[in-house]
Amino acid sequence: MNLPLFATLLLAGIAALDATPVAQTLLSQPLVSAALLGALWGDVRVALEVGVVLQILAASTSPVGARTPEDYASGGVIGIGLALALATRAPFAMYRDSCAILGVLTGLVAATGGVPLLKWQRRRNEGLSRWCEGELRAGNEGALAASHRAAAALAFAVGVGYAALWLGLGVVLLSRLATAESLHLSRAWALAQPLWIGLGLAQLLHAFVQRRLARAALFGIAMIGAWLALMIGTP
Amino acid sequence: MARLRPGDLWRMALRASLLQATWNYERQQGVGWAFGLQPALKRLYPDRAERCDRLAEHTAYFNTQPTLASLALGAVAALEEQRAAGGGPDAAGMARVKSALGSSLAALGDRMFWFTLRPFAACLGILLAPAGLARGALALWLCYNAFHQGVRFAGLGWGYREGPAVLDERLRGRLDRLIRLFGMGGAMLIGVLVATLLVPGGEPRPIVFQATLAAGLGLGFVAAQRPRPSPTQWALGVGALCVAAAWLH
Numbered sequence: 409m410n411l412p413l414f415a416t417l418l419l420a421g422i423a424a425l426d427a428t429p430v431a432q433t434l435l436s437q438p439l440v441s442a443a444l445l446g447a448l449w450g451d452v453r454v455a456l457e458v459g460v461v462l463q464i465l466a467a468s469t470s471p472v473g474a475r476t477p478e479d480y481a482s483g484g485v486i487g488i489g490l491a492l493a494l495a496t497r498a499p500f501a502m503y504r505d506s507c508a509i510l511g512v513l514t515g516l517v518a519a520t521g522g523v524p525l526l527k528w529q530r531r532r533n534e535g536l537s538r539w540c541e542g543e544l545r546a547g548n549e550g551a552l553a554a555s556h557r558a559a560a561a562l563a564f565a566v567g568v569g570y571a572a573l574w575l576g577l578g579v580v581l582l583s584r585l586a587t588a589e590s591l592h593l594s595r596a597w598a599l600a601q602p603l604w605i606g607l608g609l610a611q612l613l614h615a616f617v618q619r620r621l622a623r624a625a626l627f628g629i630a631m632i633g634a635w636l637a638l639m640i641g642t643p
Numbered sequence: 644m645a646r647l648r649p650g651d652l653w654r655m656a657l658r659a660s661l662l663q664a665t666w667n668y669e670r671q672q673g674v675g676w677a678f679g680l681q682p683a684l685k686r687l688y689p690d691r692a693e694r695c696d697r698l699a700e701h702t703a704y705f706n707t708q709p710t711l712a713s714l715a716l717g718a719v720a721a722l723e724e725q726r727a728a729g730g731g732p733d734a735a736g737m738a739r740v741k742s743a744l745g746s747s748l749a750a751l752g753d754r755m756f757w758f759t760l761r762p763f764a765a766c767l768g769i770l771l772a773p774a775g776l777a778r779g780a781l782a783l784w785l786c787y788n789a790f791h792q793g794v795r796f797a798g799l800g801w802g803y804r805e806g807p808a809v810l811d812e813r814l815r816g817r818l819d820r821l822i823r824l825f826g827m828g829g830a831m832l833i834g835v836l837v838a839t840l841l842v843p844g845g846e847p848r849p850i851v852f853q854a855t856l857a858a859g860l861g862l863g864f865v866a867a868q869r870p871r872p873s874p875t876q877w878a879l880g881v882g883a884l885c886v887a888a889a890w891l892h
Contacts, residue, residue, distance in 0.1 A: 428663050428666060429661070429663055429664040429665075429666070430660060430661060430664060431660040431661075432660075432663070432709055432710075432791070433784065433787070433788055433791070433792070434761070434764065434783060434784055434787045434788070434791075435784065437765065437768075437783060437784075439765070439768045439769065439772060439776075439779060439780050439783055440780045440783065440784055442776060442780070443776045443777045443779070443780035443781075444780075446776055447777070452776050455776060456772060456773070456776045459772070459776070460769055460772060463765055463768065463769055464765070464769060465874055465875060465878050466765070467761065467762045467765035467766070468762070468874045469873070469874060469875060470753075470757040470758060470761075478873065478875045509882070509885075509886070512882065513879070513882050513886075516875055516878055516879050516882065517879070519875060520875055520876075520879070530666060530667050530668055531667065531668065532667075533665045533666060533667035533674075534667040534668060534669045534670075536665055536667070536674070537665055537667055537669060537670050537673060537674045537702060538669075540665075540674050540677075540702060541674075541699050541702045544677075544695045544696075544698050544699040544702065545695065545696070545699045546695075547691065547692060547695050548695075549681075549691065549694065549695055549698065552674065552677055552678045552681055552698065553678070555665055555674055556661055556664045556665060556674075556675070556678055559664045559665040560661075560664050563664075592886075592889045592890050593886070593889070595889040595892060596882075596885045596886045596888070596889035597885075598851075598852075599855060599885040599888060599889065600881060600882050600885035600886075602840075602852050602853075602855040602856040602858075602859055603855055603856075603858060603859040603862070603881050603885065604859065604878055604881060604882070605840065605856060605859060606855070606856045606857065606858065606859020606860040606861075606862065606863055607859045607860075607862055607863040607866065607874065607877055607878060607881060608863065608874065608878070609833055609836065609837065609859075609860060609863065610859070610860045610861070610862070610863020610864045610866070610867060611863050611866065611867050611874050612762050612765075612766065612829070612833060613830065613833045613863075613864075614863070614864065614867035615758055615759075615762055615829075615867075616759075616762065616763075616826050616827075616829035616830040616833065617826075617830055618826065620826075622827075623826060623827055623830040624830070626827055626830045626831050626834070627830040627831065627833060627834040628834065629831075629834070630830070630831035630832075630833075630834030630835050630838075631834035631835070631837050631838050632834075632838075633834075633838075634834065634835040634838035634839065635838040635841065635842060638838060638839065638842045638843075638844070638845045639842055639845055639847075641845065
């Protein structure tokens with residue numbers, strides 16, 4: 409097994425832990441995964457392109473209350489990992505663009521497909537919590553630590569297994585598509601990338617502005633100011 | 644009378660990171676809550692059977708925003724200290740305090756951390772990423788964790804000192820001001836981000852890119868008016884349409 413692939417699977421497990429069960433430090437965000445995987449696979453450009461799109465979309469998805477949001481922790485590692493694994497096979501720009509769009513699409517599907525898996529884990533934890541209470545009532549204080557170890561191990565294993573499945577299937581099924589249809593896919597990437605970025609940024613702006621005119625004005629002033637500074641140059 | 648020591652609070656803060664490890668639909672953070680409170684109860688209840696009973700009580704339903712949960716943990720630890728000394732609320736009273744603190748902190752914490760700070764940190768990271776992916780990722784991570792871990796660790800002490808009154812008008816006011824500040828900063832960051840996407844390094848992008856970005860922004864504003872379909876579902880639909888369009892072209 410090659411080292412980058414092994415490390416990608418390990419990162420998928422760590423991301424699955426960070427997303428909800430342990431610490432929630434945002435280590436599982438696609439941009440952080442992209443930086444780590446880009447350095448690991450030695451291809452920062454593809455990692456950046458896929459990571460930015462997935463990050464913008466992930467930022468507009470919130471784990472509020474009991475809602476189970478799309479699993480961008482796994483989706484990010486899977487999408488970026490797959491794009492990088494495919495992109496190592498050829499150096500051509502058009503081919504790499506086709507790898508990027510396949511990576512983003514796979515990442516989005518994997519993030520959506522991860523929701524039932526998260527719900528399944530949460531239902532498994534119901535049994536664990538009942539067992540824990542029973543053990544505590546019986547005087548076994550160590551049940552609390554044991555149930556936490558079990559839940560964390562399950563989350564890690566599910567993260568690694570889910571990523572292994574997607575990466576294995578993706579590399580086998582999509583490498584021929586990326587090679588044979590790189591022209592069409594690179595055209596699709598040229599169209600989809602700005603659309604995705606715009607779609608995600610609008611969602612974020614909507615969340616920040618919240619119908620407040622002053623904030624909308626700040627957005628406009630910052631945009632025009634930055635545009636002028638970039639076009640004319642700062643003194 | 645047994646009193647909690649700084650080391651106990653420190654251990655509780657560390658365990659607060661695992662509050663969501665056993666999250667489930669029945670008790671939500673209940674077991675994680677009991678695990679977080681365990682170092683305090685170990686100090687306060689030397690009798691193992693009594694301690695296990697208290698811990699079992701605390702595995703009941705609890706849910707709040709995970710970062711601000713530290714404040715509730717500290718406040719409940721202070722109440723448990725009174726209870727161990729023979730005062731403080733009984734089990735039902737404790738459950739009421741937990742429920743009140745949990746829902747108030749969730750309302751504030753969701754706005755602060757999920758709706759404001761996390762998107763703000765993501766925008767900052769994305770803005771810096773083209774100049775260095777590692778720099779962008781580090782900015783995102785540090786910006787978020789400076790507040791997230793700071794509140795998680797300091798919050799336990801605040802909760803312990805103030806008790807259930809920790810969520811007073813002063814703290815609410817401070818957090819509200821921070822939310823407003825991050826909201827305004829986030830709107831400005833997106834403005835700068837859009838400008839750098841249109842003219843990176845002073846070189847305007849092709850008109851097709853600019854028009855497509857504008858179309859994406861327009862579509863995003865329409866999509867943001869309704870909770871369903873989710874942004875991810877919109878993105879999947881857009882991706883499928885772009886692939887189909889590239890084939891038909």
